[in-house]
Amino acid sequence: MIEARNLTRRYGPTVAVNALSFDVRPGSVTGFLGPNGSGKSTTMRLILGLDRPDAGRARIGGRRYRDLRFPLREVGALLEARAFHPGRSARSHLTAMAAGNAIPRGRVDEVLDMVGLTSAAGRRAGKFSLGMGQRLGVAAALLGDPAVLLLDEPVNGLDPEGVRWIRELLKSLAAQGRTVFVSSHLISEMALTAERLVVIGRGRLLADTTVAEMSAGAASLEDAFFRLTSEAVEYREVPS
Amino acid sequence: MIARVARMEWIKLRSLRSTWWTLAVTVAGTVGIGVAVGRNSRDAAVDLTNNALAGVVPGVLLAGILGVLTMTGEYSSGTIRVTLAAVPRRSVLLAAKAAVFGVVALIVGEVASFVAFFAASANVGHGLAAPTLGQPGVLRAVVLTGAAFSLIGLLGLGLGAIVRHSAAAVGVLVAGVYVVVQVIGFLAHGVAAYMPILILANSLSTTRPVACTDCPQFLSAWAGLGMLSLYAAIALAIGGWLLARRDA
Numbered sequence: 001m002i003e004a005r006n007l008t009r010r011y012g013p014t015v016a017v018n019a020l021s022f023d024v025r026p027g028s029v030t031g032f033l034g035p036n037g038s039g040k041s042t043t044m045r046l047i048l049g050l051d052r053p054d055a056g057r058a059r060i061g062g063r064r065y066r067d068l069r070f071p072l073r074e075v076g077a078l079l080e081a082r083a084f085h086p087g088r089s090a091r092s093h094l095t096a097m098a099a100g101n102a103i104p105r106g107r108v109d110e111v112l113d114m115v116g117l118t119s120a121a122g123r124r125a126g127k128f129s130l131g132m133g134q135r136l137g138v139a140a141a142l143l144g145d146p147a148v149l150l151l152d153e154p155v156n157g158l159d160p161e162g163v164r165w166i167r168e169l170l171k172s173l174a175a176q177g178r179t180v181f182v183s184s185h186l187i188s189e190m191a192l193t194a195e196r197l198v199v200i201g202r203g204r205l206l207a208d209t210t211v212a213e214m215s216a217g218a219a220s221l222e223d224a225f226f227r228l229t230s231e232a233v234e235y236r237e238v239p240s
Numbered sequence: 241m242i243a244r245v246a247r248m249e250w251i252k253l254r255s256l257r258s259t260w261w262t263l264a265v266t267v268a269g270t271v272g273i274g275v276a277v278g279r280n281s282r283d284a285a286v287d288l289t290n291n292a293l294a295g296v297v298p299g300v301l302l303a304g305i306l307g308v309l310t311m312t313g314e315y316s317s318g319t320i321r322v323t324l325a326a327v328p329r330r331s332v333l334l335a336a337k338a339a340v341f342g343v344v345a346l347i348v349g350e351v352a353s354f355v356a357f358f359a360a361s362a363n364v365g366h367g368l369a370a371p372t373l374g375q376p377g378v379l380r381a382v383v384l385t386g387a388a389f390s391l392i393g394l395l396g397l398g399l400g401a402i403v404r405h406s407a408a409a410v411g412v413l414v415a416g417v418y419v420v421v422q423v424i425g426f427l428a429h430g431v432a433a434y435m436p437i438l439i440l441a442n443s444l445s446t447t448r449p450v451a452c453t454d455c456p457q458f459l460s461a462w463a464g465l466g467m468l469s470l471y472a473a474i475a476l477a478i479g480g481w482l483l484a485r486r487d488a
Contacts, residue, residue, distance in 0.1 A: 049328050050321055051487040066328035077325050083318040085256065092255030093322075100248030100326040140322060 001026060001179055002047060002148060006056035009042055009203075016042045018203035019056065024181045024196075026147070029174045031194030031211070032183035035229055039203035040183040041079070044152050048077055060148055072101040076141030078151040081133045083140075086126025090117055090136050093125060094143060103144050111139040130157030138166070148179040155189060167193045191221040201229045245327050245336035253310065253340055262306045263348045266389070270299035270352040271359050278360030281368065288371045289378050292360030293385045293445040297437060299352055300392040303345050304413045307396025310341050311479075312406040324488050334401060334480045341397055342390050349389025357382045377447030377461075384444040384465055391468040392417065392436065398475025401483050432456045436471060439464040 002024040009017040017039040024030045034040050045051040047058040049065040060068070060075055068074050084093045094108045112121045115135040120128070125136060134157055141149055151170075155163045170193055174180045181198075184190050190197065190211070197214055199207040206228050207214060211221060218224035253259055273295030281291045314320040327333045357378075361370040373379045396413050403409035421435035432438055433456040442450045443464030450458050459467060 045321075045487070048321075048325055050324055068328070071328055072326050075325075079321055079325075080318055083322045085252075085313055085317045085319050087256045087258055088252070089255065092251060096248045096251035096255070097322065097326050099251055100245055100323075102244055 001061055002150075002181055003059045003062075004043065004047065004056070005058075007043065007046055007053050007058055008055040009039075009046055009051060009053050016203050017046065017053075020200065020203065020205055021056075022198045022205060022208050024179055024198070026179040027174060027177050028195040029170050029180045029182060029193055030196040030198060031190035032181060032198050032200075033185070033187065033190055033225060034183075034200040034206075036185060038201050038229075040200065041152055042203075043200070044077070044079060044150055044181075044183065047150060048075070048079075050079075070101045070103075070144065072097060072103065072144035072146065074144070074146050075148045075150065076144060076146040077149070078134075078137040078141045078154055080152065081130055081137060081157055084125045084133070084136060087124055089122050090125050090128075090139070091121040093136070094139060097140060097143055101144055107143060107145070111142045114142060115139040131159060131162050134158055134162070138169070146178070149173060149181065151180075151182045153184055154182060155184065155186065163189065187222045187225050191215070199225070199228055201231070241329075242332055242336050242339075245332055246340050248326065249333075249337045249340040253344060256313075258309070259306065262302055263344075266299050266302040266306075266348060267352040267355065269302065270295035271356045273298065274356035274360045275363050279363050279365045281364070282366045284368055287447055287450075288360075288364065288368065289357065289375075289381050290441075290446045292357050292371070293353060293381065295356055296353065296385050296388060296445055297441055300349075300389055300440065301414070301417065303349065303389040303393040304396035304417065305410055307341060307345070307393035307398075308400040308409045308413055309406060310337065311397050311400025312404060312409050315404045316406055320488050330484045331480050334476065334483055338394055338397055338476055342394050345393035346387060346390035349393075350383065350386030352389065353382050353386035371447075375447065380461055381445050381447050384461055385440070387465065388440050388444055388468060391465075391472045392440075394472035395436075395468075395475050398472060398477075398479040401479025402475065430456050433458045434467055436468060439467055444468075 005021050007017055007020040020043060032040055042051065046053050065071060091108060095105065098105060098108055112118050115138050117135055117139060120132060128136065134154060138154065141151065154166050158166060170180050170182060194211055196210050197207065214224045215221045218227065274292045277294040278292045281288055314323055323333065324330065364370045371378055399412050400409045403412055417436045421432060421437050424435055425432050439459060442458040443461050
């Protein structure tokens with residue numbers, strides 16, 4: 001269970017996240033939708049305590065992230081595709097994380113196997129393709145067998161097989177009763193993966209709903225999304 | 241808690257090939273320069289131990305740079321967000337990082353210092369008598385010189401936490417350790433004795449007080465060690481304070 005209450009964050013004059021409140025419940029995949037620059041990544045960083053909110057709070061299972069004793073065993077996160085040192089092997093990267101949270105070493109080989117990186121585990125991760133980097137990120141998120149998962153754009157850079165793999169993985173994790181919160185700007189992908197949706201635009205909550213509810217009365221989820229966000233998109237100037 | 245975070249940081253440090261290359265070059269450079277300077281010493285009145293340890297002046301720079309990169313590498317690669325997700329207590333993280341890096345740099349520094357001393361002693365030229373560890377001040381000079389690698393390395397780690405960008409932090413380190421002293425020498429002669437590089441060359445790696453007509457009053461070996469420790473502690477304290485307050 002993830003709770004955001006009145007979450008607010010400014011960067012200079014820009015309000016990146018504006019009084020955002022929502023709950024992400026266990027047992028289903030919750031999609032986090034919004035146009036580029038709408039504050040999805042900032043919200044995820046605020047939940048993980050990487051950035052500080054100017055107001056409001058985020059709680060995971062009722063507690064602040066930084067108060068978790070073994071955070072990786074409660075929350076798994078994938079924030080960006082290449083959050084690892086290019087000179088370090090995938091296995092060393094995961095082994096270090098595991099050591100920091102008292103996770104048994106055997107778990108490293110388990111998650112490497114789950115994401116299909118066993119044969120590449122000893123290679124320097126800097127040589128990985130974008131898709132392999134995403135798989136390593138997913139392995140890191142699953143390392144502590146956490147009840148809560150946050151994934152920021154996990155299908156970026158994946159081939160069609162990888163996209164389907166992520167989709168089935170997220171659904172199965174939710175079916176096991178976990179809380180799965182996954183951001184994307186690919187609405188069609190969310191239509192296939194998520195049951196629930198949190199939609200934001202310009203840092204504000206636009207909808208906290210289900211995929212079925214949001215698609216009802218529109219030709220597609222995409223149409224419903226554009227109708228919802230049309231007011232909230234910052235149009236860029238057309239270069240002359 | 242700090243023990244398992246230290247384990248994490250030890251795995252991270254040892255799993256980078258660049259760590260071992262840098263440390264190997266640090267030792268080789270320190271020893272090589274020490275032997276070369278030692279062989280060229282002709283005057284029986286000079287401090288042969290100090291000459292044998294001449295390589296430490298460039299040697300500590302590599303330890304300092306490795307310290308910088310141990311921190312800034314987290315930012316340039318984006319690993320910092322994974323690291324902080326695993327260890328949200330940021331002061332604990334920096335303390336563990338400093339402890340692990342400090343011990344590794346200390347061991348490597350002592351190895352470099354002792355090997356340089358013995359290699360230079362074995363190659364003393366011009367019919368001079370080789371210095372031995374039993375002579376007054378020699379063991380102290382060799383041990384404290386080894387410790388300087390760790391302290392300059394920790395200064396680099398602290399600067400890395402403050403500046404966060406590799407090139408800029410290395411620039412600040414080089415400026416602080418090697419360049420500022422040139423300016424200070426002109427502007428405030430007396431303060432020059434507190435500059436890291438002069439502490440290293442004239443306080444730590446000498447067996448007897450250096451006195452010359454134009455020199456400032458150099459610090460004693462232990463006072464010099466205290467100053468270097470203070471510099472490292474200040475850099476780490478500011479770095480830790482900023483790390484705890486800034487966005488990652």
